[in-house]
Amino acid sequence: MDEITKAVRGYIIREYVQEGDEREITETTPLISSGLVDSFSMVSLLRFLEKKYAIHIPDSAATPEAFDSVERIAALVRRFQRAEVGSL
């Protein structure tokens, strides 16, 4: 598990898993489609990613599909990290 994946997984567990919820969060656990993260609470995840990685993820890319697992979110971060570098 690389650094980004680890950080995203850690954040998801801290931010969204309710006490007493025994669901295990792996890299591929569905987040949005399972109802663990809904569009209402997704905003804090987006802000965490943008702040931690100094990137901007436009609304058009912040889709439920793109946020549906730790793996996909990490891929999204990498994509926009490259975009930021490319725009320098």
Next chain:
Amino acid sequence: MSFSNVVRQGYLNEIEGIKAAGLFKDERYIHSPQSAEIEVEFPVGSAIRKCINICSNNYLGLSSHPEVIAAAHAGLDGRGYGMSSVRFICGTQDMHRELEKRLSEFLGTEDTLLFPSCMDANAGFFEACLNERDVMIADRLVHASIVDGMRLCNAMQDTFKHSDMGHLEEKLQEHQDKRFRMVITDGVFSMDGDTAKLAEIVALAEKYNAMVFVDDSHATGFIGKTGRGTHEHCGVFGKIDVITTTLGKALGGASGGCVSGHRELVEMCRQRARPYLFSNAVAPVIVAGALKVLDLISTTTERRDKLEWNARYWRGLLKEAGFDLKEGDTPIVPVMLYDAKLAQDFARDLFHEGVYAVGFFFPVVPKGRARIRTQLSAAHEKHQLDSAIEAFRKVGQKHGILGLGKQELLGRCAA
């Protein structure tokens, strides 16, 4: 553009998609006034069936109370049917202002502004009172109307885990750089029937210099010893900055809602809240009925006391029968089934046994947390609850779920 076949087919496909996802809702026609027993036509065209209603928000049984109906008649005769105006043009009668004052007294606030509904109060409040320098920190299970209201406001949005005070404190610390912080919660959560930890929320808000917003729609009139709401129940009466609530549930159940709180916040709503500015005034007949409701519930706690007794009795009956319940002490008693299909089948079978209740499942509640939400009313008599439990027991037996705990029921879902 005409409503061509292509357009029509587009919508039909959407509707089919809703059906395929199991999310299609249809209405059941009721041929009687709202009450503990109602006459229902369902499906449409079938014979009318009398059944016990255990899913309405008629908590105090005032929806069809003779004194409320008489007051509404008097309001209709004295002040007419409609105002044909928004409030600030020519839609404010003396009665509107009287009701606002009476609501402020009842809720323990400085001022109140009526809205067409609490949905509108929640949709309009945040945009009117907060801006991009502020932050809104909401419990994740707040009502959909608050979510919509927050989306219309350009203040920063954040959320905390349901009733998790540690998480809320972290968020309050994180947002100390903002001009204003507002903690947002329901008083009683409509799906689980649990109560917000308002005493702890108020303490945290004081520590971190934040305002507290409470939607008390499922509490006003009956939660707390004199029915003032969740703030009374939690010992923080007079300490909530903003309360929104409805006239559409316990307080007569017609329609209308309000924002109630510090007079400056209420004034901001009067100046800027768009659902208030651009909707008609609440109809005189409703205002007159609501004033009578406040008379009735301010002079005696008899109805909320009966409701409390009914809720406790019903909870005991369900437990004794072997159902898995969400713990709580409000008149919202969710019977946990976990599986969406089971919840739908269970509600259908209950209807055939003469009990009207509804199944709730994703996306209204989280996946794997489907349930029958039962709601008590002061209008229920003991014999009706005794009949209803027989129906629940019979249907529970049919589905083989009596006596099963959460893990066993969850196991059945997975199987």
